[in-house]
Amino acid sequence: MALPLIVAGAGATASxxxxxxxxxxxxPLDCKxxxxxxxxxxxxxxxxxxxxxxxxxxxxxxxxDGVDLRVPTMAAQQRGxxxxxxxxxxxxxxxxxxxxxxxxxxxxxxVRGRECGNGVLIAHDGGWETHYCHMAKGSVHVHDxxxxxxxxxxxxxxxxxxxxxxxxxxxxxxxxAMVDPFAAGATDACEVAHPLWSRTAADALAYHSPxxxxxxxxxxxxxxxxxxxxxxxxxxxxxxxxVLVAFIRAIGLKAxxxxxxxxxxxxxxxxxxxxxxxxxxxxxxxxxxxxxxxxTAEWPRGTxxxxxxIRRDGATALSRRFSFDLR
Numbered sequence: 271m272a273l274p275l276i277v278a279g280a281g282a283t284a285s286x287x288x289x290x291x292x293x294x295x296x297x298p299l300d301c302k303x304x305x306x307x308x309x310x311x312x313x314x315x316x317x318x319x320x321x322x323x324x325x326x327x328x329x330x331x332x333x334x335d336g337v338d339l340r341v342p343t344m345a346a347q348q349r350g351x352x353x354x355x356x357x358x359x360x361x362x363x364x365x366x367x368x369x370x371x372x373x374x375x376x377x378x379x380x381v382r383g384r385e386c387g388n389g390v391l392i393a394h395d396g397g398w399e400t401h402y403c404h405m406a407k408g409s410v411h412v413h414d415x416x417x418x419x420x421x422x423x424x425x426x427x428x429x430x431x432x433x434x435x436x437x438x439x440x441x442x443x444x445x446x447a448m449v450d451p452f453a454a455g456a457t458d459a460c461e462v463a464h465p466l467w468s469r470t471a472a473d474a475l476a477y478h479s480p481x482x483x484x485x486x487x488x489x490x491x492x493x494x495x496x497x498x499x500x501x502x503x504x505x506x507x508x509x510x511x512x513v514l515v516a517f518i519r520a521i522g523l524k525a526x527x528x529x530x531x532x533x534x535x536x537x538x539x540x541x542x543x544x545x546x547x548x549x550x551x552x553x554x555x556x557x558x559x560x561x562x563x564x565x566t567a568e569w570p571r572g573t574x575x576x577x578x579x580i581r582r583d584g585a586t587a588l589s590r591r592f593s594f595d596l597r
Contacts, residue, residue: 293357293394293396293398293444293466294357294466294467294468295356295357295400295442295451295466295467295468295471296354296355296356296357296420296421296468296470296471297354297356297470297471297474297475298339298353298354298355298356298400298402298438298440299339299351299352299353299354299427299438300351300352300353300354300423301341301351302474303474303475304474304478304481306341306342306346306351307339307340307341307342307351308339308340308342308478308481308483308521309329309337309338309339309340309475309478310329310338310339310340310435310437310521310554310555311323311329311330311331311334311337311338311554312324312327312329312330312334312337312450312452313330313334313335313336313337313448313450313451313452313453314330314331314332314333314334314335315330315450315453315456316332319332320332321334322460323479324450324452324453324456324460325460325477325479326460327477327479327522327524328479328522328524328525328552329479329521329522335441335448336401336403336439336440336441336442336448337439337440337441337451337452338437338438338439338440339437339438339440340435340436340437340438340483341427341436341437342483342484343436343484343497343498343499343500344429344436344498344499344500345498345499345500345503346436346500347406347426347427347428347429347436350426351426351427352423352424352425352426352427353390353402353405353423353424353425353426353427353438354420354421354422354423354424355392355400355418355419355420355421355422355424356400356420356440357392357394357398357400357420358394358417358418358419358420359392359393359394359395359398359400359417359418360392360393360415360416360417360418361390361391361392361412361413361414361415361416361417361418362391362392362393362399362414363389363390363391363414364389364390364391364410364412364413364414365384365386365387365388365389365410366388366405366407366408366409366410366425367388367407367408368381368384368387368388368407368430368431369407369430370406370407370428370429370430371429371430372429372433372434372435373431373432373433373434374434378432381431381432384431385403385431385432386401386403386404386431386432386439387403387404387405387428387429387430387431387432387433388403388404388405388406388407388409388410388425388428388430388431389401389402389403389404389405389410389431390402390405390410390412390424390425392418396444397444397445398442398443398444399442399443399444400440400441400442400443401439401440401441401442401443402424402425402438402439402440403431403438403439403440403441404427404428404429404430404431404433404436404437404438404439405424405425405426405427405428405430405438406425406426406427406428406429406430407428407430409425409426409428410424410425411423411424411425412424412425442454442466449466451465451466451467452465452466452467452475452477453465454466478522479522479524480520480521480522480523480524480527480580480587480588481520481521481522481588482518482519482520482578482588482590483519483520483521483555484497484502484517484518484519484557485516485517485518485519485576485578485590485592486502486503486516486517486592486594487506487507487514487515487516487517487574487576487594488502488505488506488507488515488517489505489506489507489508489511489512489513489514489515490505490511490512490513490515491513491515491559491561492505492515492517492559494519494557497517497519497557502517506594507569507574507594507596508569508596509568509569509571509596510564510568510569511564511569512563512564513561513562513563513564514533514541514561514562514564514569514574515559515560515561516531516533516559516560516561516574516576516592516594517557517558517559518531518557518558518559518576518578518590519555519556519557519558520555520556520578520580520588521554521555521556522554523549523552523553523554523555523556523580524549524552524582525548525549525550525551525552526548526549526582526583527548527549527553527580527581527582527587528545528546528547528548528549528580528581528582529545529546529556529558529578529579529580529581530543530544530545530546530578530579530581531543531544531545531558531559531560531576531577531578531579532544532560532576532577533560533561533562533574533575533576534574534575534576534577535570535572535574536570536571536572536573536574536596537570537572541562541574542560542561542562543560544558544560546558558578560576569596570596571596571597572595572596573593573594573595573596574593574594574595574596575591575592575593576591576592576593577589577590577591578590578591
């Protein structure tokens with residue numbers, strides 16, 4: 271979906287036109303990818319009603335014309351994650367003042383014509399543009415006509431416009447057409463042609479599908495809302511906790527993926543296990559937890575370990591182990 275900013279052309283039809291001259295992009299977020307931020311969705315290369323990212327995967331949706339770079343929780347967003355200029359250029363348009371709110375709560379009509387939310391448009395040499403959407407209300411601190419250098423802070427990641435999770439929608443235009451920064455000039459999905467990222471940025475943005483964005487242990491059953499708001503961090507298990515729970519959230523799942531989650535006690539005994547049936551369809555994210563109620567006076571002291579696995583096409587697509595020391 272195109273996300274218009276302020277000026278005509280910001281929501282131009284997606285294209286895979288061959289670049290005319292080299293153009294290099296630095297990271298547009300001040301974070302550590304794979305740890306404190308993640309790619310949720312890529313540019314859609316399928317011209318039909320279907321969807322394919324540049325690796326022929328499912329981490330996109332129909333008509334998506336950019337890259338969604340997310341932070342793991344709303345609590346992390348509220349602590350502040352800087353949006354950075356990906357290349358030197360001139361600020362051509364700015365919007366601020368739109369509230370940070372999940373669009374399904376506010377209603378889609380509330381952001382009609384302002385789907386980008388708070389954002390910045392930067393023009394670069396050679397007909398290139400970069401677009402930065404969904405920034406936090408009151409955080410944008412550049413102005414029309416201002417020249418910025420690569421890496422200059424533009425504002426903060428937010429939840430404004432047509433969005434349901436805290437992220438930066440980053441898109442690239444060239445001579446009025448939208449371009450995939452991972453595969454500019456590609457004529458088909460799966461063809462990794464002419465990535466625009468610098469070597470440092472490309473290494474940080476290596477393709478991962480699926481991946482884990484949240485995990486941990488808690489002293490009570492967690493919901494995804496608890497994790498989003500950072501409540502899980504404030505509820506570590508103790509020897510007196512009525513329950514002991516491990517939770518995890520993964521993104522980039524495909525139809526037929528099978529997930530399993532196991533919790534083991536200090537002696538290695540299985541305390542709880544859960545396995546989901548094969549998924550009926552692709553899923554942008556999935557939250558799971560396993561746990562057990564206390565049946566003795568207190569929990570045994572020692573190391574508790576959780577193991578999460580996603581199996582895809584008969585092989586392990588993702589495996590994550592994490593542990594908690596109860597003292």
